[in-house]
Amino acid sequence: MRDEAARRFVEARGHRTARDTGRRRSVDVSPEEALRLLGSVPVGRIIFTRHALPTARPVNHVLDNDDIIIRTHERAALVSHARQNGGHGVVVAYEADDIDPVSRTGWSVVATGYCRLVTDPEQVARYQEMLHPWSDQHMDHVVRIRPDLITGVRLIAVAGDGGES
Structure with missing residues (x-):
């Protein structure tokens, strides 16, 4: 089943199907290499966490002195969580990857830490200026994630018999 889904994914993007x-x-x-990859x-x-369940949202980001910076909007659940916690921040994970569906190689990075609203007007x-949202929604808040734990893996091809792994 997964191989069929992968085949359809590859075909839809015009990649070779072999x-x-x-x-x-x-x-x-x-951790240093993981941050470099993330950047x-x-x-x-x-x-x-939203309603006691994990929630994921795709966002664009920039790195600034090893902090992950994103922009968000007033009604975002993340903004309300950060405010309810008295500005101390809320624990989040941030994940990015670059996996080639044809070669099945690439990398994945997860950074876990506290997410806080940036409130200094000059920093905001x-x-x-540095980060322009990809959606046309008004993103008037800036969030900083200061990673406490950074992990990363590379998926690499292994020279050998070419058999199924």
Whole structure:
């Protein structure tokens, strides 16, 4: 079933449909390398709790001194959670990846830490200049995620017999 879904995904994007059946291995990367990888892509997913359940939202981001910066809007659940907690922040995870569906190689990074509203008007203005939301929704709030735990893995091809892994 998963192979059929992968085949349809690859075909829909005009990639070659021959399935690469070589072996793959997952390799941990250092927190520094994970942050570098995270900074190399413009989009990730913020994961937080809403109604006691995990919720994920795709967002664009920038890195600033190892902090992950995103913009959001007034009605966002994340904004209300951060305010209810007295400004101390709310624990979130931020995930980004770059996986090639044809070669089945790439990487994935997860940064976990406290998310806080940026309230200093100069910092807000600076981040609004640096980061432009992809949607046409008015994103008037800036959120900073200061990672406490950063993990990352690379999925790499393994030289060998070319058999199924």
